[in-house]
Amino acid sequence: MVDVTILGGGPVGCFLAVILSDMGVPNVVIDRDVVPYQLPRAIVMDDEIQRAFHDHGLGEWLQQNTEPLQRGDFVGPTNEVVIGADIPPLGLQGVPPVITHYQPDLDTMLRTEAERRGSQVMWGRTAVNMVDNGSSVTTTLDNGDSVQSRWYVGCDGASSWTRKHIGLTLEDLRFDQEWLVVDAELHEGAVVDLPRGVRQYCHKERPFTFVQGVRRFRRWEFQIQEHEDSQQLNTEEGLWGLLRGMISPNTARLVRSAVYRFHAVVAPNMQKGNVFLAGDSAHQTPPFAGQGLNSGMRDALNLAWKLSFVKRGIASSNILDTYSTEREPHVRSTIAHAVDMGRLIDQLGGRVSHGVDIESGYGGTRPSPHIEAGIVVGDDPRVGHQFWYHPQVSAAVRMNGASLAVVTQENIEIPNALQRIGAQVVVAPESVQDAYAVIVRPDRYVAAVANDAHDLNSVATQLFTAYAL
Ligand SMILES: Cc1cc2nc3c(=O)[nH]c(=O)nc-3n(C[C@H](O)[C@H](O)[C@H](O)COP(=O)(O)OP(=O)(O)OC[C@H]3O[C@@H](n4cnc5c(N)ncnc54)[C@H](O)[C@@H]3O)c2cc1C
Known part of the structure; x- marks a missing residue:
């Protein structure tokens, strides 16, 4: 019996497989497609996920295959910022805040890495049945084979078979617009006048998005109007018409175009028994914040260390209930921000008035979500947020899921509750953090902050009474 069955070898499934293998949790990945999807979808990656890539030995790939995004703008009807x-x-994570990538390259690399790190892979196979009998999950494949595992994670995308099979539902967060997504590649040496970074054109007649992709790739997304026929727009002639004044066949080639319904949905519950949902199977967002895949990878990071702790016998299985408790509100809030960005585009273009705060735009002050309930204790403002990067600490704390880190100013004896689960003490200078101790989870979120030894005892007890064996 393997520990984890992952249905879906897309980027989220394969990233989860990579992390689990690094943590010593054997897994099998099943995908109906023999080769990864070859058309670009996700185009930006945030710093949290980049840092996780570095932690899991994928930093070199980032360096060779991505470029920092330099600017983000919402511009009004006359292109004024x-x-x-x-x-x-x-x-703050010691990497660029946002980078651009080409998703087919990313997906291909993650599949290769999953295999290289020991995941058992079954490409070209579909699941036809799955039964969770309480102590294990049996997955039956279309060729009659079956896989038995302790846990099962459905990373099978937006129309998830897993989600439907176990009867989990999606809540509609009420955003529904049709957009035409166009990817182009500039000819080598082409001279074009395009903006830097990402730009939301909040135009009254037709709002659209431009993203400067990696290398010579460029992305446009055009909002389709109610009276328009999307099929007619999505023709060679229609596309070059939309792109007029920006690129032409003389300066670029069209890579692909597709009509998408940008919508916002989240599964209020991302777990049922030993079965979990991660990635697009659990949530989908309009792409304005570039957070769809980033959120899916955050799911993988959150779930993997908890599974590894239970496997190693240093946490009880009820720690797994915090997966949905922590991830659902976080991703709901991330999607709400993206939805507000979409509404802001219409609002700034003078199309409708939604009363969206302009601070939801790029560079605005709207705060990012943090973990409010789960494996977090206390009201220090750092709790539930990512532990910020410091080269000295980061080198010492390889967040590979092996343990919790207790970042202190001097070598201290840590409470029994933390010793028992193999927490690692990392001494960092006062300039790095001004508390007596910061407890950092393997996914780099701050679980607790203690101001003295007594405090550390107390937070350790609170953290682990509920979850330790
Ligand atoms: C236009 C557009 C722009 C986007 N921009 C961004 C962005 O900038 N940043 C960002 O973070 N995200 C972005 N996204 C979202 C991102 O592309 C998705 O969130 C991401 O691809 C989801 O990954 P996944 O692994 O969850 O699902 P998928 O990539 O859909 O993978 C699911 C896998 O499961 C397999 N599968 C499905 N059913 C079965 C079955 N029954 N049996 C076996 N295998 C099965 C499929 O073959 C597939 O390989 C964008 C999306 C779009 C459409």
């Missing part, structure tokens, strides 16, 4: 900002080359 309404809200926007330059993006610094390095952010």
Whole structure:
């Protein structure tokens, strides 16, 4: 019996497989497609996921295959910047805040890495049945083979077979617009006048998005109007018409175009028994914040260390209930922000008035979500947020899921509750953090902050009474 069956060898499934293998959790990945999807979808990756890539030995791939995004803007009807900002080359995680990539390259690399790190892979296979009998899950494949595992994760995309099979539902967060997505590649040496970074054109007649992709790839997304026929727009002639004044066949080739319904949905419950949902199977967002895949990868990071702790016998299985508790509100909030960005585009173009705060735009002050309930304790403002990067600490704390880290100013004896689960003490100078101790989870979120030894005892007890064996 293997520990984890992953249905879906897309980016989320394969990333989960990579992390689990790094943590010593044997897994099998099943996908109906023999080769990964070859057309670009996700185009940006945030710093949290980049940092996780570095932690899991994928930093070199990032360096060779991605480029920092330099700027984000919302521009009004006459192309004046309404809200926007330059993006610094390095952010708090010690990597660029946002980079661009080409998803087919990413998906191919993750499949290769999953195999290289020991995942058992079954490409070209579909699941036809799955039964969770309480102590294990049996998955039956279309060729009659079956796989038995302790847990099962459905990473099988937006129309998830898993989700429907176990009867989990999606809640509609009420955004529904039809957009035409066009990817183009500039000819080598082409001279074009396009903006830097990502730009939302909040135009009254036709809002559209431009994204400067990696290398010579460029992305446009055009909002389709109610009276329009999307099929007619999505023709060679229609597409070049939309792109007029920006690129032409003389300067670029069309890579692909597709009509998407940009919508917002989330599964209020991402777990049923030993079965979990991750990635698009659990949530889908309009792409304005570029957070669909990032959120799916965050699911993988959240779930993997908890599964590894239960496997190693250092946490009880009720720690797994915190997966949905932590991830659902976080992703709901992320999607709400993306939806507001979509509404802001219409609002700034003078099409409708939604009363969306302009601070939801790029560079605005709207805060990012954090973990509010789950394996987090106390009201220190750092709790539930990502532990920020510091080269010295980061080198010592390889967040590979092996343990919790207790980041302290001097070598201290940590409470029994933390010793028992193999927590690692990392001494960092006062300039790095000003608390007595910061407890950092394997997914780099701050679980608790203690101001003295007594405090550390107390938070450790609170954290682990509920979850330790
Ligand atoms: C236009 C557009 C722009 C986007 N931009 C961004 C962005 O900039 N940043 C970002 O983070 N995200 C973005 N996204 C979202 C991102 O592409 C998705 O969130 C991501 O691809 C989801 O990954 P996944 O692994 O969950 O699902 P998928 O990539 O859909 O993979 C699911 C896998 O499951 C397999 N599968 C399905 N059913 C079965 C079955 N029954 N048996 C076996 N295998 C099965 C499929 O073959 C597939 O390989 C964008 C999406 C679109 C459409």
